Amino acid sequence: MYASGLKIYLRLLAYVRPYWLMFAVSILGFLAFASTQPMLAGILKYFVDGLTHPDAALFPNAPWRWLQTLQLMYAVPFFIVLIAAWQGLGAFLGNFFLAKVSLGLVHDLRVALFGSLLTLPNRYFDQHNSGHLISRITYNVTMVTGAATDAIKVVIREGMTVTFLFAYLLWMNWKLTLVMLAILPLIAFMVTVASRKFRKQSHRIQAAMGELTHVASETIQGYRVVRSFGGEGYEQGRFLAASLTNSQRQLRMTRTSAIYTPLLQLTIYCAMSALMFLVLFMRGDASAGELVAYITAAGLLPKPIRQLSEVSATIQRGIAGAESIFEQLDAAPEDDQGTLERAQITGRLEVRQLSFTYPGSTAPVLENIRFAIAPGQLVALVGRSGSGKSTLANLIPRFYAHNIGEILLDGVAVEAYRLKNLRQHIALVTQQVTLFNDTIKNNIAYGDLAEKPEAAIRQAAADAFALEFIERLPQGFDTEVGENGVMLSGGQRQRLAIARALLKNAPVLILDEATSALDSESERHIQAALEKAMSGRTALVIAHRLSTIERADLILVMDQGRIIERGTHTELLARGGHYAQLYEKQFVEEKSRRQPRLRKPALNALIITRIDN
Ligand code: ATP
């Protein structure tokens, strides 16, 4: 069901490569640490021997005289301190440098994950909800840290300890030690079974964690709707369920490890007891000191083995976390095969036989769309809600790849442009305005525009008719707007978005205007801002205002993804078709308006205009 754990772990370790030197130092540190374990057992032999002959020499055959005379009484306590100091040094080097490696690794993974968010196609965001994507960066990465730090630490330190202890035991009495080794296959089997369980459970925990983040963030973002529609109970229930699922899954994982660890411990002690029996049964000619040292070394084994077995859960959690991280890193980025880069374009737009179906759906949203806008022309596209206007607008900056037909910008297919270059020529105001939790100034001068001079920002704000409200704010351009501009009104936010697009000063402007009802004052402001925005560039505007539409040289009427009528405002009215009906309806509404509009207008328009510079 899941990719091989080893492959994922090796891939994870490939991220360690840049840190190999630090990694090597930390391994040396743990090596030093682990080497002290058999030393401590070994020193016991001399302690027991010293009980009977305290003035015996520790190294009677040493090359130096002073070493030959070193008595056990002084040597044993001295070496214990020395071993402890050596152990401390090893622990420091091991822990500190491994932490450096693992934190670096986690940082790299997190950055890679975030970097992929900047290149993943629109489709990816349609299919994955933000809660799960966020929890990947926050929760999954910490799980990987666990596998990368704690697990490696334990594996190296305790693994070495076990190795050294076994080596010592084999050296002391290999026949006896083989008894211990006989249980290794059994341990391996238990570890494998438990690991598989751990990984499956970790995947479930991660999904539950994503769900938790998802429900919480949805409630936070939609708190007004939640409160005004009495959704508190529903959200509370949803959150309780998600949190409970999460706890249950965590508990299940804990239960697995709580059963597994003592079982393993029992197995090891069974082997130990067999060993003890054999030691007592055939004491042979070994000294009491040797036997004590042997049994002590054997007795030091269960703890590191237990720690090694417990780490399996951590590793599996890390692998499960890494798996979903790699799934995202491996997802194909936005298609960017184009190579054409143009410093300047005129903005001529032509669409030929364009059809489009959203990935994963079967019904086409756009069918056989065909129109051309010569520079200097103003074309409007109108149609009911859901007729595909926003979709068409999204295809031009290639947020989705169209299936059939062509979109030509300056006579060149949009796919031929390098994506970054194509988007440099297009200024976009989306239907749902996006503002960042930053100052007004930084919201207008966002991204590539950050370099623009103060005066240009001011001019753009003035052209978008935003200056009048900005100047009334206490901190003017330095006012923080809050998350997605919560401190501003709908019309103000829209004007900021228009100002941003104006500042970009791109030859093509796409304006997917929000349909929200505005008061006549802000509507007039936005209308004026739009007029300003459209002059001097090719603009693609999905507007809901008659005055904008009437000015168009050509109006295309869309319905269910097709163009069903085309002509100027006068021509279409004279024909008395769909447009005339739409116009009639909206006109009546428009006249009876100026009280707040209750319904969304039936007429939505896409205006594509071009006025020569
Ligand atoms: P409105 O005036 O309400 O903004 P619109 O003309 O802009 O409407 P679109 O947003 O283009 O309409 O939607 C056209 C159709 O495409 C709708 O039926 C919608 O269900 C579908 N659609 C929109 N976005 C997606 C998507 N990301 N995935 C699948 N289908 C989508």
Ligand code: MG
């Ligand atoms: Mg739309």
